[in-house]
Amino acid sequence: MDAIFTGHTHQLYSWDGPVPGGSGTRPVVQTHFYAQYLGALQLGYDPATRKVTQYTYTNRPVTAPTAACAADPDYAKAASVVDAANAYAEKVGQQQIGTVTAPITTAYKTDGSRDDRSRESTLSNAIAQSYVDSINAPGRPGGVQIGVMNPGGVRAELLGEDGGKVTYSDAASIMPFNNTIVTKKLTGASLRKALEQQWQPATASRPYLALGLSKNVSYTYDPAAADGKHITSVTVDGKPLQDNGIYTVASNSFLMAGGDNFEAFGEGTGTSDSGLIDQTLFIEWIKSHSPLSPSFAKHGVAVTDQPTQVAPGKSVSFTVSGVDLTSKGAPTTTSVAVGLAGRSLGDFPVTPGLSAAPPYPTRNGSADITVTIPADAVAGPADLIVTSAQTGTTVTIPVTVTASGVPSGTATATSTVTGPPVITDGPARSSNSAVLLGGSALTAALLAGVWIAVRRARV
Structure with missing residues (x-):
C-alpha cells in the first residue's frame, strides 16, 4: 500500500507514515469532517520498476469558488450535477x-446550546x-431485547416547529452516517461493563458519554465510586x-464495533448485520409511530449509600440525584415517592440545583430519603x-x-432443614408477593432462612 486515506475519527492530519517491515515512508491523510478540507495527493510512479517513488500531499481548506473557477467549463459541468442533486434533495426533504x-x-447545556453528550436525552432514548x-x-x-444509542451519532433535533410537523429532512439529519443496524448477544456482565464505559478513559476527548x-x-450508579465500580x-x-x-442488543455498526471506547460491545457473540440502514429505519419508525411524544423518564439515576439489605421495622x-433530563421541555421533579412491594413508604422533596463535576456525570435535583421498612415485610x-x-x-x-429481627447487613446462619425446594424466582418477584408455605410458623421461618442462604450462595 503506497498511500493511505483514513476516515471516521474526524481528525485533520497528513504525515509520513513509516512502512512496516520495509524502508521509507508513505503518506497518511485524513481530512477533518463535513468536507472542510480536501486531501490533495500526488504520486510519482516509475513504470519500469512499477513502483511509487515519490509523493506530495496537503490538506487544502475548501473555500467558495472564485470567479476563475466558476468560469472553468469542467467546474461548471460538475457544479451542475451537485446543484441538481441539492435541488432534488430539498424537494424530497420537505415531505x-x-x-x-x-x-x-x-x-x-446550561448555556442553552444543544448536544450535551454527557447527559441522557429524550432523543437518544x-x-x-x-x-x-x-x-x-x-x-x-x-x-x-435491548436497544442502545451513542450520543455522538445524534446530529440534529426533532423540534416539530411547524405545528409538530416532522419532515424527511428532519429525520435524515439526525443520523446522517448511514450505519447498518447490528445485533449481538451480550452477557449481562458485558452489558454492565458497557454501561460502566460511559465513564471514558483519561485519554478520551470527553470524560463521560451518556448512552441512550x-x-x-x-440502572443506578454511584458517581463517586472508583473506575469500573x-x-x-x-x-x-x-x-x-x-x-x-x-x-440480544441492537445498535448501529459504529457502536457495536466498539466505537467511542465502548469496547464491551466487542465481547458480544452471534453478530448479525441486518443490512438495514439506521437512517432509513428511523424514518420508517417515525411514520409508523406518529404522533410521537417525548419520554422524560430518566434511565440512569445516581444513588448514594445505596442499600442492598433492609430489615423489617428498621430505617434505611x-x-x-440526577432524576431529571435536560432535553427541551423536560419537567422538574419536585418530590419523589418511595415504595416497597406495592406499599408506600413516603414522599420526599427534591432539592433543585445542578451538581458540579467531577464526579461525572453532572446531576440536577437531589433527594435525601429515610424510610422505615414495614415490620411485616416478607423476607426475601x-x-x-x-x-x-x-x-x-x-x-x-x-x-x-x-x-x-435480623438487622440490615447481619449474616444469617445457614439452616440444615431439608425438604422440597422453595421456589422464589418468577413473575411475582418484583411485587414481593411470594408466599412461603409450611406446617407451622417455625417451619415457615426456617424455610425463609434456607431461602435467604441459597440466594446468597447463588449471588
Missing part, C-alpha cells in the same frame, strides 16, 4: 413523514427504542440483570422503588429483606 406532540431533543421496534417488526430478524437506552432498561444495579424488563444471562437512608428479594410523578422516572433498587 412530511410524521408529527411530534413536543420537541424530542438531545440534552441541552427514542432512537434506542426505535432499534428494538424496527428489528422486531414483522418480516425482520426479531429477537432484540430502550425503555425497558434502567460505578454501576450499582441494572434492571431489564423489571427484573435484575443477570451477569450470566444472555441479552440513601440519596438519589424485593425492590425499593423511587418514582417521579412529573417525569415518570423510576429508580429500582434491588434489596434483600432480612428475616424479622
Whole structure:
C-alpha cells in the first residue's frame, strides 16, 4: 500500500507514515469532517520498476469558488450535477413523514446550546427504542431485547416547529452516517461493563458519554465510586440483570464495533448485520409511530449509600440525584415517592440545583430519603422503588429483606432443614408477593432462612 486515506475519527492530519517491515515512508491523510478540507495527493510512479517513488500531499481548506473557477467549463459541468442533486434533495426533504406532540431533543447545556453528550436525552432514548421496534417488526430478524444509542451519532433535533410537523429532512439529519443496524448477544456482565464505559478513559476527548437506552432498561450508579465500580444495579424488563444471562442488543455498526471506547460491545457473540440502514429505519419508525411524544423518564439515576439489605421495622437512608433530563421541555421533579412491594413508604422533596463535576456525570435535583421498612415485610428479594410523578422516572433498587429481627447487613446462619425446594424466582418477584408455605410458623421461618442462604450462595 503506497498511500493511505483514513476516515471516521474526524481528525485533520497528513504525515509520513513509516512502512512496516520495509524502508521509507508513505503518506497518511485524513481530512477533518463535513468536507472542510480536501486531501490533495500526488504520486510519482516509475513504470519500469512499477513502483511509487515519490509523493506530495496537503490538506487544502475548501473555500467558495472564485470567479476563475466558476468560469472553468469542467467546474461548471460538475457544479451542475451537485446543484441538481441539492435541488432534488430539498424537494424530497420537505415531505412530511410524521408529527411530534413536543420537541424530542438531545440534552441541552446550561448555556442553552444543544448536544450535551454527557447527559441522557429524550432523543437518544427514542432512537434506542426505535432499534428494538424496527428489528422486531414483522418480516425482520426479531429477537432484540435491548436497544442502545451513542450520543455522538445524534446530529440534529426533532423540534416539530411547524405545528409538530416532522419532515424527511428532519429525520435524515439526525443520523446522517448511514450505519447498518447490528445485533449481538451480550452477557449481562458485558452489558454492565458497557454501561460502566460511559465513564471514558483519561485519554478520551470527553470524560463521560451518556448512552441512550430502550425503555425497558434502567440502572443506578454511584458517581463517586472508583473506575469500573460505578454501576450499582441494572434492571431489564423489571427484573435484575443477570451477569450470566444472555441479552440480544441492537445498535448501529459504529457502536457495536466498539466505537467511542465502548469496547464491551466487542465481547458480544452471534453478530448479525441486518443490512438495514439506521437512517432509513428511523424514518420508517417515525411514520409508523406518529404522533410521537417525548419520554422524560430518566434511565440512569445516581444513588448514594445505596442499600442492598433492609430489615423489617428498621430505617434505611440513601440519596438519589440526577432524576431529571435536560432535553427541551423536560419537567422538574419536585418530590419523589418511595415504595416497597406495592406499599408506600413516603414522599420526599427534591432539592433543585445542578451538581458540579467531577464526579461525572453532572446531576440536577437531589433527594435525601429515610424510610422505615414495614415490620411485616416478607423476607426475601424485593425492590425499593423511587418514582417521579412529573417525569415518570423510576429508580429500582434491588434489596434483600432480612428475616424479622435480623438487622440490615447481619449474616444469617445457614439452616440444615431439608425438604422440597422453595421456589422464589418468577413473575411475582418484583411485587414481593411470594408466599412461603409450611406446617407451622417455625417451619415457615426456617424455610425463609434456607431461602435467604441459597440466594446468597447463588449471588
